[in-house]
Amino acid sequence: MVSGASNKPLLVMQGIRVVFQARSGLLRTVPVTAVDGVSLAIAPGETVAVLGESGSGKTTLGRVSLRLLRPTGGRVFFEGKDITGLNEAHLKAFRRQAQGIFQDPFSSLDPHMNIQQILAEPLIVHGVDRAKRPELLEWALEQVRLTPAGDYLPKFPHTLSGGQRQRVGIARALVLRPRYIVADEPVSMVDASSRAEILYLLRELQDRHHIAFLYITHDIATARHFSHRIAVMYLGRVVELGPSAGVINEPLHPYTQALIGAVPEPDPANRLRMRPTIAGEPPDPSHIPPGCRFHPRCPVAVAGKSESIDPELREVRPGHFVACHRYV
Amino acid sequence: MSAVAGRLKVEEMVVQYRSERGLVRAVDGVSLEVVAGQALGLVGESGSGKSSLALALMRLLPANVARFHGRLYLDGQEVMALDEADFRRRVRWRQVAMVFQGALEAFNPVIKVGRQVVEPLLQNGPLAPKEAEARARQRLVELGLSPDVYDRYPHELSGGMKQRALIAMALIMDPPVLILDEPTSALDVSVQAQIMNVLKGLMAARGLAVLFITHDIALASDLCDTLGVMYAGELSERGPADEVLSSPQHPYAELLLASIPRLRAGTPPRFIPGAPPDLAHPPSGCRFHPRCPYAFDPCPTRVPPPFIVGKGHYARCWLRENYPSPSGRG
Numbered sequence: 001m002v003s004g005a006s007n008k009p010l011l012v013m014q015g016i017r018v019v020f021q022a023r024s025g026l027l028r029t030v031p032v033t034a035v036d037g038v039s040l041a042i043a044p045g046e047t048v049a050v051l052g053e054s055g056s057g058k059t060t061l062g063r064v065s066l067r068l069l070r071p072t073g074g075r076v077f078f079e080g081k082d083i084t085g086l087n088e089a090h091l092k093a094f095r096r097q098a099q100g101i102f103q104d105p106f107s108s109l110d111p112h113m114n115i116q117q118i119l120a121e122p123l124i125v126h127g128v129d130r131a132k133r134p135e136l137l138e139w140a141l142e143q144v145r146l147t148p149a150g151d152y153l154p155k156f157p158h159t160l161s162g163g164q165r166q167r168v169g170i171a172r173a174l175v176l177r178p179r180y181i182v183a184d185e186p187v188s189m190v191d192a193s194s195r196a197e198i199l200y201l202l203r204e205l206q207d208r209h210h211i212a213f214l215y216i217t218h219d220i221a222t223a224r225h226f227s228h229r230i231a232v233m234y235l236g237r238v239v240e241l242g243p244s245a246g247v248i249n250e251p252l253h254p255y256t257q258a259l260i261g262a263v264p265e266p267d268p269a270n271r272l273r274m275r276p277t278i279a280g281e282p283p284d285p286s287h288i289p290p291g292c293r294f295h296p297r298c299p300v301a302v303a304g305k306s307e308s309i310d311p312e313l314r315e316v317r318p319g320h321f322v323a324c325h326r327y328v
Numbered sequence: 329m330s331a332v333a334g335r336l337k338v339e340e341m342v343v344q345y346r347s348e349r350g351l352v353r354a355v356d357g358v359s360l361e362v363v364a365g366q367a368l369g370l371v372g373e374s375g376s377g378k379s380s381l382a383l384a385l386m387r388l389l390p391a392n393v394a395r396f397h398g399r400l401y402l403d404g405q406e407v408m409a410l411d412e413a414d415f416r417r418r419v420r421w422r423q424v425a426m427v428f429q430g431a432l433e434a435f436n437p438v439i440k441v442g443r444q445v446v447e448p449l450l451q452n453g454p455l456a457p458k459e460a461e462a463r464a465r466q467r468l469v470e471l472g473l474s475p476d477v478y479d480r481y482p483h484e485l486s487g488g489m490k491q492r493a494l495i496a497m498a499l500i501m502d503p504p505v506l507i508l509d510e511p512t513s514a515l516d517v518s519v520q521a522q523i524m525n526v527l528k529g530l531m532a533a534r535g536l537a538v539l540f541i542t543h544d545i546a547l548a549s550d551l552c553d554t555l556g557v558m559y560a561g562e563l564s565e566r567g568p569a570d571e572v573l574s575s576p577q578h579p580y581a582e583l584l585l586a587s588i589p590r591l592r593a594g595t596p597p598r599f600i601p602g603a604p605p606d607l608a609h610p611p612s613g614c615r616f617h618p619r620c621p622y623a624f625d626p627c628p629t630r631v632p633p634p635f636i637v638g639k640g641h642y643a644r645c646w647l648r649e650n651y652p653s654p655s656g657r658g
Contacts (some may be wrong), residue, residue, distance in 0.1 A: 195597075
């Protein structure tokens with residue numbers, strides 16, 4: 001069962017919609033709907049994987065949940081409080097509670113900063129007493145098993161392996177003791193042999209500190225092993241949501257089924273057969289098809305319905321939701 | 329040649345780079361062979377030397393190369409001895425071509441796709457421009473694209489279409505050997521599956537010999553007849569794909585396979601503690617020994633030779649020194 005599922009949700013997103021103005025040609029802009037009516041609640045201590053391909057809106061949704069982005073429509077609640085419209089000054093308390101871990105933890109940081117400076121930055125921003133900082137830095141590095149901390153603090157990120165760098169990224173997210181962390185593709189730059197190690201570490205930190213995670217990924221297999229629930233996104237919509245084992249073992253949406261079919265596993269039999277594929281190219285969020293947005297690529301589209309009626313997400317098994325006309 | 333020669337045969341290839349930390353031994357005595365219509369998957373993590381090996385075969389290594397030697401045979405003919413002018417005229421693109429890692433972003437945005445696809449042909453070929461264009465359109469079709477992709481600009485193509493155009497470009501001179509370096513790692517899984525199917529079709533139709541370089545052993549299993557597992561500049565294990573996948577003989581190969589999260593089996597993934605070594609200062613003995621859970625007496629001091637563990641299958645591991653019935657399976 002999902003840990004903490006009976007608790008009151010920590011973070012709630014209701015009807016989130018994000019429209020960007022994207023440049024098209026020299027002078028024109030076109031509206032791009034990155035997220036289109038997504039509702040999702042995350043319980044304390046729970047991991048929800050947001051699974052999607054490029055253009056699905058998964059990263060935009062994560063940024064909205066951190067209020068790094070103000071949604072065009074819909075509401076974001078944290079601990080029951082509406083934070084949708086808060087300005088930066090009023091978001092400060094929330095920012096301490098909600099952190100992000102990203103694909104390349106240092107791409108946005110000055111390469112001349114050492115680990116000590118990198119970890120201390122959030123403490124400085126949030127006005128943590130200078131005298132308390134060394135203890136917190138040591139604590140954060142211990143949590144991610146970079147010990148003794150004194151060996152790592154003076155180092156520069158480029159001298160570390162991919163796995164070690166991501167541990168520093170996790171320590172940085174952890175140092176303010178958050179309750180909610182968005183992990184956006186946290187292991188896609190980490191070597192295959194170290195990925196599971198990082199994901200086990202996140203799970204261990206979750207158990208120890210009761211942190212809720214939004215795990216944003218394109219990797220179905222890690223979503224299966226490291227999340228309680230999976231939300232599958234397609235063109236700005238959640239098309240399927242349910243317990244991870246249920247979504248993987250009994251996928252309901254034709255898109256989820258096709259995605260799972262396309263994943264290779266190290267099996268000698270693969271070579272002898274063609275892989276099942278999804279017809280067509282990944283769709284363009286500036287040209288969302290009418291009706292069910294998956295219908296142009298769907299092998300089982302319902303004639304007379306799929307091309308005109310946009311299916312709603314409905315619960316067809318306990319806790320397992322799907323947006324598809326076949327389940328009405 | 330007495331035996332059937334591989335389309336591509338590499339013997340004792342060595343590539344070393346100069347760096348502030350000293351000589352970096354990126355490729356350290358790698359030998360392999362790929363025959364027509366088959367694919368060899370070169371699997372390894374970042375820094376294992378797999379891309380350096382590929383660039384060495386194309387003779388496109390960066391300027392800080394300190395040492396580069398070994399033997400490279402294409403259709404039985406040694407080509408390492410050729411000077412650069414001969415290599416460019418007779419070998420590169422014509423006998424062996426490559427799709428580079430990250431090349432999706434390397435298209436020139438202001439030149440039409442077709443003009444870029446046809447480029448190697450105009451540089452090196454005897455064809456008139458009209459014939460060259462016709463051939464390029466035909467290649468695009470072979471890759472499952474519309475022939476009018478020739479007249480479009482790169483930004484008008486999706487990632488999957490660009491990757492197909494890049495493969496068409498590599499095949500424009502009809503090379504018998506194709507090297508692919510992480511050809512799908514920038515693509516979504518649904519598009520990746522399409523590209524893999526296209527490659528399967530091309531290999532069957534053209535009898536291409538493919539060297540497929542990837543960090544993703546599952547992806548390699550989709551295409552490859554033979555797998556070579558690279559670690560720290562060496563091939564730690566090489567053998568038929570089905571054997572390496574079902575009973576890996578080198579602990580690194582075993583643990584790398586166990587590190588892959590499985591979608592359909594319930595077993596949780598494992599991981600290899602530690603990080604790959606600095607190739608300016610590789611570990612003594614077996615290069616994997618500091619991370620190996622099975623390391624024993626000889627491992628820290630003695631370099632393991634390739635022990636035969638099956639037909640066309642070896643592992644550089646002291647555990648396999650007295651492999652049961654070495655001749656029985658071969």
